[in-house]
Amino acid sequence: MFFLKDLPTRRMIESYSGHYDTGPETIRDGLTLLRRASLLIRRLDAYFARHGFSQLRFLFLIVIDREEDRDSLTVGEITERLDVSGPVVARTLRTLLDDGLVTKVTDKNDSRIRHIALTPEGRERLTTILPGYFRIIANEMEGEDP
Amino acid sequence: MFFLKDLPTRRMIESYSGHYDTGPETIRDGLTLLRRASLLIRRLDAYFARHGFSQLRFLFLIVIDREEDRDSLTVGEITERLDVSGPVVARTLRTLLDDGLVTKVTDKNDSRIRHIALTPEGRERLTTILPGYFRIIANEMEGEDP
């Protein structure tokens, strides 16, 4: 997250970066990107929270659901697709299991491996939440406040 | 933060959002924005961590430093300028005080109010860290990986 409510003015950036070779506009564009994305993430997080969910729980379900030809992923595969650490995946998995949104099955040949699949409830939850998720993103990209 | 390493394909987004009025390109642009900003934030956080700092500590110092005509801000004014909750500002203030980067002075007329100012060390720390900060942003905006 980027926490600055008011971005620095061009002049202010110049006074900071003046001695370096990077143009103030480039810096300002970067800060604008950070700020825009942070606000969007805030909105998305608030939306998920209203549904007793979180961005990570949502994406966890998505990566399983979007996999073609298969209806499950291993914990390691989920970790590969999500940009979070293994322990966070393990903990998120636990909460999703507790809520009955996914199932965990140990592999027959290699008992280190766990196959994670969506339950019908998990899939339903996903389809419930998706439209609002897309709407928030679309609103933001169209410059409107939802 | 946005955690998806590989953004969904256009087709995949369509399959999810097909029934709504938002175009898949708009959604994809939004996801791209989120992903780009998240990667940049990761780089910045790693940079700050290498300097025993954090994005928030840095911005905390910045908002004091950039204030014109004054060399201090109250805790409330800092909270207004940063998009974080009061308690987080209070805790960050404590760590900055412990590190000797800011001073805290109770107001003469209203003893609820604390005036926070940079110490010379705080200002020096800021000037040490700033160039690398701008460089990371500039690199990212120019599409280069640092």
Add this chain to the structure above:
DNA sequence: GCATGATACATACCATGATAATAAAAATGC
């Protein structure tokens, strides 16, 4: 001029990101 409410800041605790260390199973090598 004292009770009541508002304001400024801090504390207590929860949620969720990280890294380091661990446990269990499989693969490897002599």
Add this chain to the structure above:
DNA sequence: GCATTTTTATTATCATGGTATGTATCATGC
């Protein structure tokens, strides 16, 4: 074919975001 290394997943602990609550001080109204 057993010791060692690698792989998979988890547990333990820390850092830092949040909300709810608490404390001290100031402002207000009767």
